Amino acid sequence: MDFLRPNTFAEALALKAEQPDAVPIAGGTDVMVELNFDHRRPPALLDLTRIAELREWSAVDGKLRVGSGVPYARIIEQLGGQLPGLAMASRTVGSPQIRNRGTVGGNLGAASPAGDTHPVLLAGDAVIEAASARGTRMIPAAEFYLGVKRNALEPDELIAAVHLNAAPGPEQFAKVGTRNAMVIAVCSFAIALHPAEKRVGAAVGSAAPTPRHATAAEEFLAGELDWDAPKPLLDSVKRRFGELVAEAASPIDDVRGSAAYRKHALAVLARRTLGWAWQDHLGKETRECA
């Protein structure tokens, strides 16, 4: 096995072009488990942790570019205000040790249907910056997840960064698991309100082969919400939204939960997070009017 240690992203891309089967390793919280248990013996590891540019984030005109190697702990500490949904999801990942090391780039690389950042990236219209020695391309999150643990990266590509708008409205993320820490989602849900565009983002995780948008639920809710004269939500709207979110899922029965439970729980998460998000929106409107 080779251990490749590029110091710059350009070097890393050159190495990946030469050895497309080299496995990138960032925080190692997925890769090392596979190595320790002998589930994987790649011909080479490509260590990304020496590349300073991947560990940086920047904000220009409300647009954030988060380097693929920024660990969850720093997203929580530094980006909670601008990317509340991503920070909420990051807080639920693993344990402090895992959050100190694990990265969004690694979550995307692994592309597990249960990865916690995925619903948030979908709901917030994130775009993934994929790079190779051939150039850079921007992949909308909705086109990134192709199947269980499969993503849209070409063999010579690496994830450089994730692009997101600073939240234009309230965002929420919620996940169901068997305990509070260190738990893979049984199912998860993210919602993002875009008041200026009168649009809603909603996505489910751990409830289909890939994380996915709940498109019908998004459209229904965007039409029902009274954006200009916000008032408390009708229960019937919350309920219908929950049903449509559950319908967007195609879950399986597995050790973590049954398909029926997942659908039920998603409807509950959707109603609840919508309530919180709309409450945030109402609070903001009243403050602005006062």
Added chain:
Amino acid sequence: MRVTVTVNGEQRRADDVWEGESLLFLLRERLGLPGSKNACEQGECGSCTVYLDDVPVCSCLVAAGQVQDREVRTVEGLAEGDRLDPVQEAFVEAGAVQCGFCTPGLVVAAHDLLDRVPRPSDPEIREALAGNLCRCTGYEKILDAVRLAAARR
């Protein structure tokens, strides 16, 4: 491959390190530092917790090659000579140690917490130690130890 790393303030070198090996294996089997424990090798138990460049991580999930030229501090590096760190002392005095397998990881995690938050609340202690499992104590004595160490610092 060869790995050169600063461990507990001392520059160390290991040769013939397998490229897929973990930092935990490097510490225990090649550098003679068995303080960090191996219980799960999948990040679940925290008994392998060490500082990597001042940040607590599971050493079983760090590739040995990733620590080249970096700084690692293990539980062995907390005491000053014969004088235990206050967190270690508090664990002994509070009876927070039974079989002791989880102790090194918990001591490092608690040490880091008190460095960041000198007077942590109970929820803060629980949150900070959520990545460390103990099958013996039922955690109450561990919480006592952290409170004791905080009170003394």
